[in-house]
Amino acid sequence: MEHMGIEPGRLQFSWVSSAESTKFVKVVNEVSETIKKLGPNDRFVKKEIKVA
Amino acid sequence: MLAYTDRIKEIARALLTDCRVELVIGFRKGTVPMMNEPCFINSPDEADQLVWDSNCGINLANYLANRTEKIGIVAKGCDSRNIATHIIENKIGRDQLFIIGVPCQGMIDRRKVNAMFDGEVREVVESDGLVTVRGADFEKSFEKSELLQQNCSVCTHRNPVIFDEMAADPVDEQQGVDRYADVREIEAMDPQQRWDAFEKLLAPCIRCYACRNACPLCYCPTCFVDEARPQWVGKSQNPVDVRTFHFLRAYHCAGRCTDCGACERACPVGINMRVFTKKLEKDCFESFGWEAGLSPDVRPPLDTYRPEDPDDFIK
Numbered sequence: 001m002e003h004m005g006i007e008p009g010r011l012q013f014s015w016v017s018s019a020e021s022t023k024f025v026k027v028v029n030e031v032s033e034t035i036k037k038l039g040p041n042d043r044f045v046k047k048e049i050k051v052a
Numbered sequence: 053m054l055a056y057t058d059r060i061k062e063i064a065r066a067l068l069t070d071c072r073v074e075l076v077i078g079f080r081k082g083t084v085p086m087m088n089e090p091c092f093i094n095s096p097d098e099a100d101q102l103v104w105d106s107n108c109g110i111n112l113a114n115y116l117a118n119r120t121e122k123i124g125i126v127a128k129g130c131d132s133r134n135i136a137t138h139i140i141e142n143k144i145g146r147d148q149l150f151i152i153g154v155p156c157q158g159m160i161d162r163r164k165v166n167a168m169f170d171g172e173v174r175e176v177v178e179s180d181g182l183v184t185v186r187g188a189d190f191e192k193s194f195e196k197s198e199l200l201q202q203n204c205s206v207c208t209h210r211n212p213v214i215f216d217e218m219a220a221d222p223v224d225e226q227q228g229v230d231r232y233a234d235v236r237e238i239e240a241m242d243p244q245q246r247w248d249a250f251e252k253l254l255a256p257c258i259r260c261y262a263c264r265n266a267c268p269l270c271y272c273p274t275c276f277v278d279e280a281r282p283q284w285v286g287k288s289q290n291p292v293d294v295r296t297f298h299f300l301r302a303y304h305c306a307g308r309c310t311d312c313g314a315c316e317r318a319c320p321v322g323i324n325m326r327v328f329t330k331k332l333e334k335d336c337f338e339s340f341g342w343e344a345g346l347s348p349d350v351r352p353p354l355d356t357y358r359p360e361d362p363d364d365f366i367k
């Protein structure tokens with residue numbers, strides 16, 4: 001996806017077991033922070049068709 | 053090339069006469085230059101239709117999936133790798149096949165040839181590595197190496213990896229080719245440039261799905277783009293839908309694509325959609341040391357686990 005031009009960091013992978021609640025919170029916070037910094041996603045959003 | 057053709061005819065005729073196969077899949081001359089078409093031969097006297105030259109770029113493995121009869125098939129390097137992939141994926145049994153291996157020296161890029169001349173190209177003939185292109189009022193000869201399809205010019209598996217009989221002696225494999233220069237070019241760009249590059253690449257796509265239909269890997273009974281419940285991807289010409297089709301198709305080919313170039317060859321508007329599959333091919337090679345279809349006995353990286361598989365993308 002990054003190869004295609006998605007900003008690095010917008011797509012993230014992690015492995016959290018159901019017993020790892022603290023890790024889960026940490027991951028969620030980190031992800032939301034990175035994404036907030038990147039701002040809204042304007043790729044893969046269909047623009048409304050302009051009618052003259 | 054003539055010798056190849058004669059040998060292929062001979063083998064096909066023998067196979068059909070002895071009833072060792074019910075069907076031979078090969079090429080016959082197309083109705084326009086540089087476009088040989090696949091043909092299915094059922095009886096020994098039809099074997100004379102078969103030809104071989106540098107216009108056999110279509111991947112014949114495409115016609116094998118789920119067939120039940122015994123089949124003789126003409127296979128160049130990449131076709132044989134796709135046949136191996138079919139065998140791994142249980143799309144055809146090895147015992148159903150008689151593979152007529154053809155050492156390949158690359159296929160002519162017909163778009164390149166057509167673009168070089170103003171008028172219509174009426175005839176293309178080859179002899180001894182020299183290709184002569186003729187039209188109504190022009191004639192020019194080229195070294196064949198100048199006219200190769202891009203994927204053929206960087207191919208390192210010209211000889212079939214599996215075969216029952218070879219139509220000729222193996223050719224030398226190309227050494228020291230840089231297979232991934234084009235992928236690296238894209239990797240060097242920043243995200244915005246990459247996004248724009250793909251946007252530009254796909255702008256002319258009309259979503260005819262010729263690329264998918266030409267690909268031997270795309271054998272699903274219902275492709276994700278055709279499904280309506282659920283509808284995974286929009287059916288419109290919207291750039292978002294077009295891109296989704298292309299990158300998802302590429303993912304479905306990850307670790308399976310042999311870079312045979314059949315998809316690019318089939319595209320009516322000349323899009324090089326191999327830049328998607330090639331990136332994945334490169335990743336597979338770098339992460340797992342994997343090249344698709346080299347043997348029907350080795351499971352591909354996406355359905356095996358090894359403790360040393362790279363996982364630094366997981367946090």
Ligand code: SF4
Pocket residue numbers: 111266267268269305308309310311312313314315316326329
């Ligand atoms: S994706 Fe294209 S290059 Fe790859 S196997 Fe399919 S047709 Fe060949």
Ligand code: SF4
Pocket residue numbers: 256257258259260261262263264318319320321322323325
């Ligand atoms: S063959 Fe070309 S135009 Fe047709 S869907 Fe594929 S890329 Fe698009």
